[in-house]
Amino acid sequence: MKVKVLFFAIYKELAGTSKIELEIPENTNGNGLLEILETKFPELKKLRNVGKLAVNLNYVPLETVLSNGDEIAFIAPVSGG
Amino acid sequence: MKVKVLFFAIYKELAGTSKIELEIPENTNGNGLLEILETKFPELKKLRNVGKLAVNLNYVPLETVLSNGDEIAFIAPVSGG
């Protein structure tokens, strides 16, 4: 199945891109996706245990199983305001 | 001795004036002045126990002895803001 992964702020800098489309196996969850991304973008390992998972604009647990067409982002600790 | 008494808001309406200059005996305190004022302006009796005493722009106890030249006002419960 195919998902879209968006990178923002520190994630974007370390990945060197703001967005990729990715083929991943069925039943991959957030943690599984992170492992795949760390293989493609080794720099992301620096952020291990830092980001929260957002799927389709909502925060969800890292154990959440992903679906085809999902829009995914890892959210570093926010600092707006 | 001579003092100046200012009337505001409900006090002004009941006294029918915004200011008077008054000769009062030496050693008159706030309570004593109020009695004198109630004789001159009987309507003020309606406000008995309502007002706080201000002398020269500061709140002071009603027992405060007044001095020649003082600027005095009785302050109804405030409602600004």
Added chain:
Amino acid sequence: MHVKIVTQKIDTEKLIKLVEADSVGAIDVFLGTVRNNANGKNVLSLEYHCYEAMAQKKLEEIVTQCYKNFEVEKIAVEHRTGHLKIGEVSVVIAVSSPHRAASFEACRFVIETIKKSVPIWKKEYFEGGEIWVEGYSPEV
């Protein structure tokens, strides 16, 4: 410190400008406005009277106390008097600080203390009458 009793429309933007500074990270601004109802009555307008010299002095004391009690940078306060229509602004308090908690707390302190101890009174005009609003009894 900027503290003023005014009879014309308060310029909120101006008060905000007055509290800006490079060391400021937060500004809290409170506006008191004339509401169209009170105690179940339809209010038509409000009239604010004040003992101007004493109100000015009390406001300055409140602001001075804020500088002592809270880590604030600058404070600007204007209170309007006279006859105000529904929706008009009677008071604006702007407080700036490096960190946000102080701005919120000091701004709240100023308006609460105004309502307790500054000699300003309002009269409500409603359908069929008018009445002096009873507020707090100022503490000696």
Added chain:
Amino acid sequence: MHVKIVTQKIDTEKLIKLVEADSVGAIDVFLGTVRNNANGKNVLSLEYHCYEAMAQKKLEEIVTQCYKNFEVEKIAVEHRTGHLKIGEVSVVIAVSSPHRAASFEACRFVIETIKKSVPIWKKEYFEGGEIWVEGYSPEV
């Protein structure tokens, strides 16, 4: 409800106008501004990035929650992104209510919740470097 992510200067006066109403007695307005220092460092400027679609959604959720939790009348929020200079305004929150406590509390709730859960990040530019500011970890 007015909620917007913007890239230009926020018009505070406009947001205040948006929350005015005849039934309103109090308006609290919070402005976040770019401070010239942080953690003992001299800050030169701040850059705000955001996940716009999600930030918009989260802001709307926060405002919706405010309408439930506090007796407020209207809320308007704008958050600016991009590169901001010292003194510039990054966020404005305006909340109106019949009585003042609700405005203060809801306004504070909005800014605290923005800082906890809205996907907006800032990078500090200081003499000799730049760094992504670490904020709260948003709770799932």
